[in-house]
Amino acid sequence: MDKISDIGKSTRNGNALRLLAYVFAASDHGSLRQAARALRVRESSVSRNVVKLEQLLEMQLFERDVRGVRLTKTGRAWADVARTHYDGLLDVLTKHVGENHDAKTLRIGLCRVTGGKFLERLVRRFAGLYPGVNLIIQDVPAAQCLTAVRQRRLDIAFMHDLGSVTSCRSEVFWKERLFVLLPSTHPLAGRETVTWSDLAGSRVLASVGSEGSTLDLQLLERVGVDGSPLVEACPSSRATVIFKVQLGQGIMLAVESYARNVGIDSATWKPLQGQDSVIPVCGVWLESNPNRAVLRLAGIARNMTAAQVGTKPSP
Structure with missing residues (x-):
């Protein structure tokens, strides 16, 4: 023995x-x-x-x-x-x-991430290099995101970076600028850009309905802490929150990829400038996931990130 x-x-x-x-x-x-x-x-x-x-x-x-x-x-x-x-x-x-059909499928979850140029290029590049892998892209609620990755219902999820993530690998791949939606009658509507101090005293309306907010409430509460606007959770859909903004009852925050693709009548999107005006987006996956397509996608994303900043990717 x-x-x-x-x-x-x-x-x-x-x-x-x-x-x-x-x-x-x-x-x-x-x-x-x-x-x-x-x-x-x-x-x-x-x-x-x-x-x-x-x-x-x-x-x-x-x-x-x-x-x-x-x-x-x-x-x-x-x-x-x-x-x-x-x-x-x-x-x-x-x-x-x-x-093994799972090895030929890559399940990608988007948690309050609305695409954007980086993600589009990443998906297109992966699909070009590995045409035999079926890509399934789906929305995932914030409350279920990490659990879905840990239980391998998702191979990888992209979400706004909220700090350390336990039992999963997390890596920041790109960043997005924050935009604020203002009613067209707002005093700042004519400005090219706005800062957190410009928004001091304003009410940021955050949807907590079935769709969820375009940004995580924890993220909203921590950005622009000095002289920042007040965050108000609304038990409403995003459409209702946007309607409230049009009525002048508050403002709304979103990332650039969302703002660029959603035009609103009687309201205008303005980019935020200054400290805490850009938020990181990270990929989260399980290192023990046997699906090698996950590591390939992460590797491509890592190389794209390094190319943008002009550095070599970390191993």
Whole structure:
């Protein structure tokens, strides 16, 4: 039992398959050098792993000389049995990957993120590089966002950055400017831009209806804290909140991608300038998610972000 336990500890996390792959490659090619070339690794790596398996099995698998390597009589008997199980396991894994529809689908959740140029370019670039992956893009309520990622109902979600996220990987990919919706009769309606101090004393109406606010209430409460407007939660739809703005009963905040695509009669969008006028948008995913498309999408986003700021992407 101790020997079995030692093998289990030494070959967990997929190392067992790697050890077997090295041994069978050496047997097939009759040379550690040729095996290394076929596996695209260093010869020392093949030699080290062959020795490791021999030590675990307490058995000499190969005879070695200047001409190469060949299985010993005991090694050949062991390899005949092990090869059958190894090939069968590879067939099972290959078949599973081929039939795994989840691996060909990437579920993207948008939590109060309304697209924008960066996200559009990201999705188009991913689709161009991986046309075989089916992209499913859907809205997700803020209260369900992280749970959906943790339970793998979503592979990745894009949301406004609210700080540290537990049990998930979170990375800021782009930023969006805040815009304020003012009634056309508002004193600031003729300005090109506004600041938080310009809005001091104003009422920011935030929808808490079924659609939810265009921005997270926690985010609204923390931005522009010095001389900022008051945030008022409205049990209404966004359409009703916009109507209230048109009537002059308050103002509304949204990110640029939303403001640029939603024109409002009797109201006007104005960009915010100054401190806390830009908010980060992050991607959140589960690092243990076996769907490799997640890491590919995150990698593309990371490279796009680095290209924008002129830096190399972090590993």
